[in-house]
Amino acid sequence: SYELTQPPSVSVSPGQTARITCSGDALPKQYAYWYQQKPGQAPVLVIYKDSERPSGIPERFSGSSSGTTVTLTISGVQAEDEADYYCQSADSSGTVVFGGGTKLTVL
Amino acid sequence: EVQLVESGGGLVKPGGSLRLSCAASGFTFSNAWMNWVRQAPGKGLEWVGRIKSKTDGGTTDYAAPVKGRFTISRDDSKNTLYLQMNSLKTEDTAVYYCTTDTRGYYYMDVWGKGTTVTVSS
Numbered sequence: 261s262y263e264l265t266q267p268p269s270v271s272v273s274p275g276q277t278a279r280i281t282c283s284g285d286a287l288p289k290q291y292a293y294w295y296q297q298k299p300g301q302a303p304v305l306v307i308y309k310d311s312e313r314p315s316g317i318p319e320r321f322s323g324s325s326s327g328t329t330v331t332l333t334i335s336g337v338q339a340e341d342e343a344d345y346y347c348q349s350a351d352s353s354g355t356v357v358f359g360g361g362t363k364l365t366v367l
Numbered sequence: 368e369v370q371l372v373e374s375g376g377g378l379v380k381p382g383g384s385l386r387l388s389c390a391a392s393g394f395t396f397s398n399a400w401m402n403w404v405r406q407a408p409g410k411g412l413e414w415v416g417r418i419k420s421k422t423d424g425g426t427t428d429y430a431a432p433v434k435g436r437f438t439i440s441r442d443d444s445k446n447t448l449y450l451q452m453n454s455l456k457t458e459d460t461a462v463y464y465c466t467t468d469t470r471g472y473y474y475m476d477v478w479g480k481g482t483t484v485t486v487s488s
Binding site for chain 2: 261291293295297302303304305308309314344346348349350353354355356357358359360361
């Protein structure tokens with residue numbers, strides 16, 4: 261079955277740039293999406309179709325794609341960005357897959 | 368404002384059944400694909416299944432762990448999504464989220480707050 265692989269954790273100091281990667285064989289052919297989930301809350305979409313940002317999401321959130329890896333970049337990280345981040349895609353049959361999630365810690 | 372409100376969660380014994388509902392407002396429900404996503408305690412997100420809009424065939428797709436036990440349906444006249452869960456197992460214990468896919472991108476653009484299902488004897 262199709263899998264998406266994320267690092268379990270990423271740490272960054274306030275004001276620095278955080279990069280969270282997500283790898284999967286089908287990513288060159290399928291779009292990737294990113295969600296932010298804070299403790300006790302529902303996830304929120306922060307990037308769609310690899311690099312598009314929904315309205316209301318700060319400009320410091322961006323997405324990129326290269327081959328089998330997509331990357332969520334948070335520039336000028338703020339304390340409020342500390343959360344779990346999940347990538348998501350779908351296989352050719354439409355089965356949705358989530359990555360295992362990355363815990364972003366703001367030091 | 369788009370709003371999704373799940374209900375129907377609770378405690379059920381293994382082998383039992385439960386039906387979750389999701390009341391939608393703030394968008395044209397009949398045009399939207401809808402999903403259920405779950406999250407076991409302390410774990411990551413897991414897609415449960417999807418129902419497309421009737422104009423796109425109204426078809427359903429399910430994740431392998433729930434196929435044959437769970438059924439997703441919709442009532443566009445009531446702007447409500449359902450998840451019928453049968454033959455429940457302890458591993459189905461999770462928060463269940465209702466989500467929209469308003470553009471048919473195979474993604475989740477808006478999420479409800481979730482409802483908790485606990486399967487335990």
